[in-house]
Amino acid sequence: MGQSPERPLRCPSAQPEMPDAQILGVVRGDTEERRIAYLNEFVPATADILTQAAPAIPGEVFRLAARCETGKCTHFDGERCQLAVRIVDMLSPVTEQLPPCTIRKTCRWYAQEGRAACLRCPQVVTANNEDDEVIRRVAGASPAAAQSAQRT
Amino acid sequence: MADNKSISATELGAEVRAAVAKLAIKGIPPEPTIIVHPPWIWGFILRDFGNPAELPALASRVAAELPSAKGGTPVTLIAGPATGTAAALPGGHIICGYIRDPNIFR
Numbered sequence: 154m155g156q157s158p159e160r161p162l163r164c165p166s167a168q169p170e171m172p173d174a175q176i177l178g179v180v181r182g183d184t185e186e187r188r189i190a191y192l193n194e195f196v197p198a199t200a201d202i203l204t205q206a207a208p209a210i211p212g213e214v215f216r217l218a219a220r221c222e223t224g225k226c227t228h229f230d231g232e233r234c235q236l237a238v239r240i241v242d243m244l245s246p247v248t249e250q251l252p253p254c255t256i257r258k259t260c261r262w263y264a265q266e267g268r269a270a271c272l273r274c275p276q277v278v279t280a281n282n283e284d285d286e287v288i289r290r291v292a293g294a295s296p297a298a299a300q301s302a303q304r305t
Numbered sequence: 306m307a308d309n310k311s312i313s314a315t316e317l318g319a320e321v322r323a324a325v326a327k328l329a330i331k332g333i334p335p336e337p338t339i340i341v342h343p344p345w346i347w348g349f350i351l352r353d354f355g356n357p358a359e360l361p362a363l364a365s366r367v368a369a370e371l372p373s374a375k376g377g378t379p380v381t382l383i384a385g386p387a388t389g390t391a392a393a394l395p396g397g398h399i400i401c402g403y404i405r406d407p408n409i410f411r
Contacts, residue, residue, distance in 0.1 A: 176317065178312075179312065179317065179320040179321055179324055180324050181320070181323070181324065182327075183327065188308075190310065190311070190312045190320055191311045191312070192311065192312055192313070192314065192317065193311035193312065193313055194313065194314055196314050196317065202317070202321075205318065205321045205322075205325070206321065206324075206325060207325075208325075208329075209324075209325055209328045213324075213328060214321055214324045214325060214328070215321075248309055250309055252309055253309060253310075253311035275309075
């Protein structure tokens with residue numbers, strides 16, 4: 154599905170320090186219904202832009218896209234991004250039309266899951282502090298993993 | 306339903322300020338309790354490992370020697386029913402490395 158061998162796939166929920174990071178969108182809305190407002194052009198995720206999120210962390214304010222790290226990422230099982238699998242399996246669509254996303258042609262989630270991923274994508278917030286069991290399960294954070302990730 | 310309206314680069318600053326303001330109203334926690342998307346553990350995926358007892362030492366070396374680790378907490382996560390331990394990761398493999406400091410960009 155649209156995967157070009159010349160262009161590496163991109164992760165649509167990337168961390169700022171990942172290679173070639175760009176701003177994919179900004180989190181809008183309230184806690185109950187946060188949605189991504191997608192940028193309609195390429196904007197690199199520079200330090201100047203990312204620091205505008207302070208005192209929040211970039212992942213709470215921005216959605217970033219960057220090169221998919223495949224085997225370096227906890228969600229990649231060697232063939233597929235299991236985060237994308239869980240998003241499609243466990244979350245409901247939040248739009249009826251494809252969002253105006255600039256990376257679709259090279260998006261890992263779209264290449265793997267197709268339109269179903271796009272219809273759920275606007276609700277994904279990369280750094281999510283909500284105490285929501287479904288979100289934790291989608292993120293692949295079992296109670297044990299969540300405990301491991303907590304800072305003391 | 307999402308409204309599917311995109312924003313331009315010139316609108317980005319205002320959107321970010323609005324997002325930060327909403328987080329401030331909600332109350333930004335002093336430290337995130339969890340970073341739920343990838344990759345919150347940096348290190349190596351070990352698909353074919355030898356002696357699990359050696360993994361903590363390997364994780365410590367990763368955390369100590371990798372420049373980006375900056376003294377992060379060494380960690381190994383073992384997944385899958387075969388290991389009988391925490392099913393934190395898919396695929397029955399091990400990630401051995403360090404936990405990224407979630408406040409690194411604060």
